Structures are given as C-alpha cells and as structure tokens.
Amino acid sequence: MAQTPSTEARAGLKLISPPALYAILMLAAPLATVLLYSVLTGEKGSVSLPLTLDNYHDLLTKPVYRALMWRSLIVSFFVTLATVILAYPIAYFVSFHVAPSRKALWLFLITIPFWTSYIIRVALWRTILGYDGIFDSVVMGLGITDTQPNILSNGVLSIIITLAHAYAPFAVLPIFVSLEKVDRSLLEAGQDLGESRWMTFLRVTLPLSLPGVIAAVLIVFIPTVGDYVTPELIGGGKTPMIANLMEVAMLKQRDQAMGSAIAVGAMTIVALISVAFVLWNKRYLGGRK
C-alpha cells in the first residue's frame, strides 16, 4: 500500500484532519498557552511580559508547593502500589483459571464500577469512613472497638483508600492483556523440567507479564497525582493535593501564570518519574536475558 504514497497518504490525511484539528485547537493550543503563561508574570487575572522564571523559582522553593507536591506523590505511590498488588492476582485468575468463553464477562464485571458515577462513589466513601459512618457503626456493632475509628479524620489515608478503589479496574486490564500473551507451553516446559509451580511463576510468568505491570503502574500513577475530586470531597478541602493548589492559584488568586507553572511543574515531575521507572524496568528486564 505504501508504494503509492500520494493517494494513500492524502486519503489518510483527509480523514484524520477533522479529529486532529479538533485536538490541536482544543488541546495542543491550550497546553502551549499554559507553557507560555508559566514563564510570564501574572496578577489579577491577566499575564504580562517580560519572560521570567520566577514562578518556577517559587514552585521549587516555597514550602507550600513542595509540601503539596510531596503529598500528591506519596498518595499516588501508595494508591499505585495497592491497586497493582491487589489487581495482579485477579488478572492472573481471569487469565489462567477462567474458561475462555467467560473471560469477557469477568472483565466486564470488573470494569462496570469504574464507569458508574465517580462523584457518587467518592462521596459515598466519605459517608462510609466518616465519624459515626457506616464503617464506624459496623466495627462498633461487631464489638471490635468501643471508640469510633473515624478514618475520615486521617485525610491522606481516606484519600488513598478512595482512589485505590476508584482506579482498581484500571490496573487489572493491562496486566490481564500481558498475561494472556504468555505462551502456555513455556509453563509446561518449566514444570516438565522439574520446577515447582511457584518457581515457574516467579521465573517465567511474572517476568513475562512485567510489561503489563509497568503499564498498570503508569496508568494509575499519572492520573492520580492530578486527582482533584477526591481531596476536595474526602478531605473536605483540608487535605489538598497539587490539583487543588492549581485551582486555587488559577481561580481564587487569579494568578494564571503561577497556576500554569504548577501544572507544567507537576506534569514534568510525573513524566520524569514515569520515564525513570520505565528505563529502570527495561534495564532490569534486559539484565535477566
């Protein structure tokens, strides 16, 4: 097909242009604007020249920014850890122990909660974890403790629980896909050669499924760093994360330049961590071969 590039390419370009133009106008241009604003001086809802790195200087030195960035990264780290560890066995179960005809049904069951009313689910965790809430009344009703645990008073922990629940299905799918690709005859070979099931898993299945685990880590880590709703609803605004700070700078302080710098800074940190993580894994995977 590529031998006649002119007609082929022209038809493709013509087809892709409406969605691509939309994405350029509505996404690429706004993101470029954010990048530009982040090196301008902002006050009272407007930005002005000259170009400056003051916003980034503030971002790196002022304690409030550092504290909230750290909190966001720590929350995302634990959310990612929890979701991926909880998701691996379920992906393994569906891939290895569920009949092929019923795999799609299992995946459907796992993904349904992800699609249903994010706001309601997050808000519900508040009523579950709060003082005298569902969790407290169950735990006290069972006589496990006499005082309300009131998990909600621990903002960071409540945010982690809520996000880990919200992103659970996200982690299952990529791990499942990579497990499906594992050649089953390799496992038989491993066992025929006298390895135990557990050793076969550790030395064959787990390394082969690592690309899926890496994808799962990224797919959970990146959006959770920038989650806005959960800190707002669960923490009642008392446990803000970097996304909430971005909103405050943009809308409440009307400093669009600082807000943009927070956005660019946070995304850069997330991107650097992601790239470092992928490279580290590549090296590790390469070393095993």
Added chain:
Amino acid sequence: MKQGTGLGVYAILYLVFLYAPILILPVFALNDSQVVAFPLKGFTTRWFGEMWADANLRSALLRSLVIALSTSTIATVLGLFAARASVRYAFPGKPAAMGLIMLPMVLPDIVVAMALLIVLLSLSVPLSMLTIIMGHVLLCMPFAVAILTSAFQSLDKSLEEAALDLGETRAATFRLIILPLVMPGIIASFLICFTISIDEFVLANFLGSGKPVLSVYIFGQFRFPAKVPSMLALGTLLVLFSIILLGFAEYMRRRGIAKAGGKDSGGFL
C-alpha cells in the same frame, strides 16, 4: 485445580470490595433515617420523592442530558474519522496525530480543564453548556477511537475490495458495506461517551457557567448532611441507568465483533 480455589475466593472478595459502595447505595437510599449508618431504621421511599421534587435537580439533569447527547454524537463522529484513518491508511505524522488525540486519556482532567479555561478566558468566550461540550468531546474522543478502532480492525478488507471491484464508488462502499458492519461499534462508542459525559465532574465544574449540571449539583449537595439520603437515592437510579447502558454497549460491541467474524478479545479497551 487446587491453585485455582484460593485465587477464586480472592476473586470473589475482590468483586465484593469493588461493588461494596454500589451495593450500599440502595440500602441507605431506602433507609428511613437521615443518618447514614447501621443499624437500619426502616423502609421508606421518601428520599426518592424528595429527590424528584427538587426542581434544581431536574434542570441540572436536563442540562446534563443535552450535553451528553451532543458530546457523544460529536465524539463518535470524530472518532469514526480517526479510527478509520488509523486502521486503513498509512500517512505522515500518524503517530503524532493519534498520540495527541489519545492524550486526554492519561492527562489529569484538571490540567485539560485549566488549559482550556485560560484560553477561553483570554479570548473572552462566555462559559456555557457549549464550552462544557467542547471539553467533553476532547475527553470522550480517545474512548470512541479505541472502541471504533477495534470495530474497524475486525472488518474483512476483502469485502470492501469486492464492492469496489464490482463497480461501487468509495462513498457507496463505505455507506453500504462498512458502515453497517461497524454500526454496533458506533452504538457502543455513543453509549460509552454518553456515560462518561453524564458522569464527568472536573470539566463540567470549571468550564460551565453558574448553572450546574448533574455531577456538579451532586457534588454541591454532598456538603449538606441532610441532603445525603436523597443524593443516595439519585445515585441508585444513576448506577442502575449506567449499568443498563453499559450492558447494552457491551452487547453491541460483542455483536459487532461476531458479525464481522472476529474473535472476542475482552473488555472495552
């Protein structure tokens, strides 16, 4: 299988964990107490009545429906273009174009919202339902592309070539052969985009005018403890509604794959 039993128990527990909050919804939506805690006080449907009597909620729902219908139509049409281009044609700049179109899937919503907002503000575009639709199309397009790409991939190329060899024009081939075969994918994409748009909060909150859409209204109401039970009643209905929509979308997606003679490879993504 011995190994399977332990994992099977874990799988059930995992599903319970995933579904627990959703299962709790109807329990407390029907509980005769303003306090959301055990023990249950008795059966009532008054929260559903209170919910429906709320005129603000009804107008928020109406706004959400208009936005979701517009969003899913536009996103699915744009998704059709992108999916067809990416499956069928090779052209320069393809990875960059597809990457940009799929980018909102991994970008935090708040970044998309703020970036759009500062551009809209600097151009003095008044915020309205239209600006929410603009943002929602951006968010939904990657999902539409993902679903439609798998629909186009399972198409047998020889069908299209046969039609062309028999003298049909390209446009007629698309309309008569390709469109009917990917129709289930189109419907699935429409339903998924609808569900995402109805549910979406961050863009709806920042790109909207003062008049709230459903998700924004719910978000506000949860700040008042007295309003929580009627919001749980609303949540029960919304969850039921989206499960029905998703079930239908999944049915269409599978039918599409079966129709085109492909093999089912799993979930939506």
